[in-house]
Amino acid sequence: MQFLPPETFYKPAGVPLRDLEEVCLSIEELEAVRLKDLEELDQEKCAAQMGISRTTFQRVLYAARSKIAEALVNGKAIRIEGGDFEVPAVRRFKCAVCSYEFEVPFGTGQRGMNLTCPNCGRGSVHRISGLPGSEGTPGGGQGGWQAGPGKGGPRRGRQFRGG
Numbered sequence: 234m235q236f237l238p239p240e241t242f243y244k245p246a247g248v249p250l251r252d253l254e255e256v257c258l259s260i261e262e263l264e265a266v267r268l269k270d271l272e273e274l275d276q277e278k279c280a281a282q283m284g285i286s287r288t289t290f291q292r293v294l295y296a297a298r299s300k301i302a303e304a305l306v307n308g309k310a311i312r313i314e315g316g317d318f319e320v321p322a323v324r325r326f327k328c329a330v331c332s333y334e335f336e337v338p339f340g341t342g343q344r345g346m347n348l349t350c351p352n353c354g355r356g357s358v359h360r361i362s363g364l365p366g367s368e369g370t371p372g373g374g375q376g377g378w379q380a381g382p383g384k385g386g387p388r389r390g391r392q393f394r395g396g
Contacts, residue, residue, distance in 0.1 A: 279294075
């Protein structure tokens with residue numbers, strides 16, 4: 234998973250939430266739509282980036298598009314949550330001097346306050362959110378997603394299961 238949404242709830246304007254039905258879109262479904270429709274990748278590349286087969290990708294994409302269409306056509310809210318995915322095991326930093334952003338893998342033993350910017354060599358760096366596209370999300374970009382089991386086998390990164 235390369236992206237966590239900064240917002241996890243969308244609803245029609247002017248309609249109180251209590252009056253709306255919801256459609257629940259998983260993080261994987263959102264990622265499939267992002268890769269295919271926004272990044273305009275072909276299905277094989279999308280599937281490879283998500284670490285799933287092309288047929289599974291196609292199934293996830295069709296489910297996502299169906300849910301989005303249902304919400305738009307029928308005036309329902311869209312809640313984005315849950316799924317079985319992992320995010321990269323890196324910490325992101327930004328230099329206060331030159332604004333350069335860089336990543337450091339978890340478990341390297343280096344603390345943020347001991348780092349120097351690889352671009353300008355200064356020591357004025359601070360940690361920023363965990364994933365591109367998750368700026369402003371509390372908790373380093375993990376936005377309240379709960380840790381859970383993966384699908385087995387060795388994994389890199391953090392695994393999350395929500396919902």
